[in-house]
Amino acid sequence: MRLSLAFLLALNLPALGAELPVRAITLSSAGVVQVERAGEVAAGEAARFRLPLGDVDDLLRSLTVADPAGAVIGLRLPAQDLAAEAFRGLPLRAEDFDTRASLLNALRGQNVTAGGTEGRITEAAETEASGLRLSLLTAEGFRSIILREGDAVRFADPTLGPRIARAAEAVAAARAADEREVTVDLAGQAMREVSLSYVAGAPVWKPSYRLFVPPTGPAAEARLQAWAVVENATGSDWSEVALTLVSGEAAAYRQTLYTPIRPARPEMPVRVAEAVSVQADTGPRPAPPPPPAPAAMAMFRSAPGAAAPARAAEIAAPAAPAIAEASAGRVAFRLPQPVTLRGGQTANLPFLDLTLPAQRVWWIQDLAARHPLSAVRVTNAGDSTLPDALASVFAAGEGGYLGDAELRALAPGEQRLLAFGRDRDVLVTAGGGQVERPLRAERRRGAFLITLLRREEVSLALDPKGATGTLLIDVPRRPGMTPRFPVLAEGDFGLRHEVALDGEPSGVTLAFEREATTEIALWDAGLGDPRLIPWRGLNVEQNLRRLPGGPGTLEALRDIAARMPADAPGRAEITAAVAGLGEARALLDVVRGALKELATAEAALARARQAAEDRSGPEREAARRRLNEASLAVERAGAAADAAWNAWAGKAQALTGG
Structure with missing residues (x-):
């Protein structure tokens, strides 16, 4: 845009301040940078610098100024939307600044003084030979004035020039819309060194x-x-x-300070009389036809949709x-x-x-x-x-x-x-397992509380193939278990163990131990007191594992006694219980045999009774004799079952502590 110097002065452009260059940078791994600027500032002069638009919010929240012979008045910077603010209320657009003719044409109707003539602008045009021709409407009529380099155009409205200057500044700033110029106003009486710093977002180093x-x-x-x-x-x-x-x-945040924030407000409508709406009468129409039958509707149903190295030189130091x-x-x-x-x-x-x-x-x-x-x-x-x-x-x-x-x-x-x-030259093979060893036993009414030592092992077979050195092994922790190997260190990795390899195949065992308890009941308390359990009405075979001497308990205690050290606390009690359960097992077998014999006798009695009812004459007498014999056999079998059960119950009573 070709504007004369006099025209620019007429717009009252602001004076520039002292540019402060960057003197120090502190980059943080938190994604921020602290920028320090410093330079000499004269009396009454402002400090200025440019920074990216995205850093303005951070500048507004973190700027600090050091002025040894002055004071800070404040900070100024253009509006975020430069064009919207600078052109607000002006009959101008940014493209009007392309030429001086287009600028003056956009100001048609403004009262100006040019070439000694006062009037309102009607038209401006460039001429090839003489310069800018400006047409004015004066009190005497139209006049055309040729403006040459150095001629001034002054506005009668004293506020219009500064406003157009701000618009021109916005046009210049818009050419670098991603930057803003910051002005820090200072009150100082002499030339001095002024420094300032601020924090902004930055790529992490x-x-x-x-x-x-x-x-x-x-x-x-x-x-x-x-x-x-x-x-x-x-x-x-x-x-x-x-x-x-x-x-x-460091904690690093962003906050919107540069963007104007206007909270939403509810709109209260102006209350007016309600409008009256009348629908015009269009006359009667024929009644609609009845809906189609379901069978007819079927033909209108939509179809289903379709279903897609050489040696290196010595490394240089910084x-x-x-x-x-x-x-x-x-x-x-x-x-x-x-x-x-x-x-x-x-x-x-x-x-x-x-x-x-x-x-x-x-x-x-x-x-x-x-x-x-x-x-x-x-x-x-x-x-x-x-x-x-x-x-x-x-x-x-x-x-x-x-x-x-x-x-x-x-x-x-x-x-x-x-x-x-x-290192693929060193081979490692891992194995492991878990064992339990009874440590002690405590007799309780109707049960034994067994304390076991559980040991979990990780075994490694190592073959370094002649290499020697140190091997570090990280082992995950076992909750509640104690390591039984030297622990070099503990951390997020678990437990670390160190092994020295001498070149020969070797092995290492890493063990964890903990104590656990288990209870072995001598009988199922849900059945009640063994002394009071009637065998009649009890299916002994179905409840065999629940009875003292039944399968399961004897075998479990016998296994524990075999694996428990000879001097372990409670081992003698377990050995005695194993012997007692063995005797109860023998008596229980007698009970089972007696019950089987009783069942056989009762079946024979039923058959004899049926035969006696079906016979007549001499055969009936023989059938009655066999019925009496079968009845006596049932009584003898029942008595034998009672005796066997009572013998077993006595042993069960001794075992359960009754």
């Missing part, structure tokens, strides 16, 4: 490690280099800035290691060298170079795995916590790549295992 491990064998040293991937997303170039990398778990500063909950690595990075660029910067105590080991995490993991055990001998990162592992002195390992945050003095591969 990403650490990565290069770990050079010693060969398999005794404890040695490993070299750890830490690099940081840094992105400049602040919207400003960094020139010789002080860069600090912070690792921690120009200078970062200075680590630890505080509560975080570690800050301050790079000693200034950093220059243009906006939008990415850098990978080394910030640590450490020597750590280390040892190559084998590591079993999965007990079912056929081969152990290749790993290195490292200890943080530094003064600061190493942040979470992925490490590329190399063989020290050779530079051969071995694999990748995940390093979780490592505090000073702590130790970590880093696995980077699997």
Whole structure:
């Protein structure tokens, strides 16, 4: 747009303040950046800078200003919707600023003074030879004025010029709609150094490690280099800035402060008289036909739808290691060298170079795995916590790549295992099982309470095929069980055990133990007192396992007595109970035999009775004699059953403590 200098001055454009460049950057692993800007500001001058639109909310909630010889008045920035606010109430649109003719044509009817003539704008047009021709409606009539470079157009309305200036500023800002210029108004009386800082969202800085491990064998040293991937997303170039990398778990939030928030309000309608609606009469119509019968409806039903390595050179160290500063909950690595990075660029910067105590080991995490993991055990001998990162592992002195390992945050003095591969030269076979051994027994009325020692074992057969070194085994915890092997460490991994391999095949057993109790009843108390149980009406065969001396209890106690140590508490009582149950078993067998004989006698009696009823004459007399004999046999069998049952009941009474 070609506007003359005089025309611009007539719009009363605001004066610019001092631009504050970026001096220091602090990147956090929480996804925020602290930006520090500083520069000289003269008396009465404001400080200004530009930042991405998405950072304005964070700026408004976190800006701090340090002015040693002044005070902060406040902060100003354009409206979020620049065009809507700047053009509100103006007869202009953004495209009207394309040329000065289109701008003046959009202002038709405004009272101006140009070339010494006052009037209202009617038309403006560019001429090829003479310049801008402006047509004005004056008190005497129409006049055409040729405006050349340097001629001014002044508005009679003193508020119109600043408003058009703001609209022009909005047009310029709209060409970079993703940025905003921030002005910090200051009250100061002299030239001085002013600094400010604010926090904004940023890509997290990403650490990565290069770990050079010693060969398999005794404890040695490993070299750890830490690099940081840094992105400049602040919207400003960094020139010789002080860069600090912070690792921690800070709480970071966003809050909408820049966007105008207008709460919704209910609308109360204006009450007016209700409208009267009348439907015109269209006259009568014929009655509708009756609905079709169900059979006829069938033909209108819709059809169903269709169903779709060479040796490496010596690794270079960073120009200078970062200075680590630890505080509560975080570690800050301050790079000693200034950093220059243009906006939008990415850098990978080394910030640590450490020597750590280390040892190559084998590591079993999965007990079912056929081969152990290749790993290195490292200890943080530094003064600061190493942040979470992925490490590329190399063989020290050779530079051969071995694999990748995940390093979780490592505090000073702590130790970590880093696995980077699997050693298929070492074979592992896992087995195991569970055994129970009775420890003691306690006699209670009608039962024994048995205390058992349960032992669960994991057995590993190891064949290192001539290799020597240290093997670490992680075993899951067994709730309620006590490990019976040396535990090197405990953690989220469970229990860790260490084994030294001498090159020969060997084995290791990892056992857990706990005590448990079980109760063995001598009889089923649900039947009642054995002395009072009548055998008549009781199906002895169906309830055999519930009776003292029945199958199950005798065998269980006999097995426990056989597995219990000879001097174990309660073993004598169990042995006596086994003997008593054996006697009860024999008496119960007698009862069962007597009951079978009784059943046979009763069946014979029934047949004899039926025969006596069916016979007549001499045969009837013989049948009655056989009936009397069968009746006497039933009485003898019943008496034998009673005697056998009473004998068994007496033994049952002695067994149950009655």
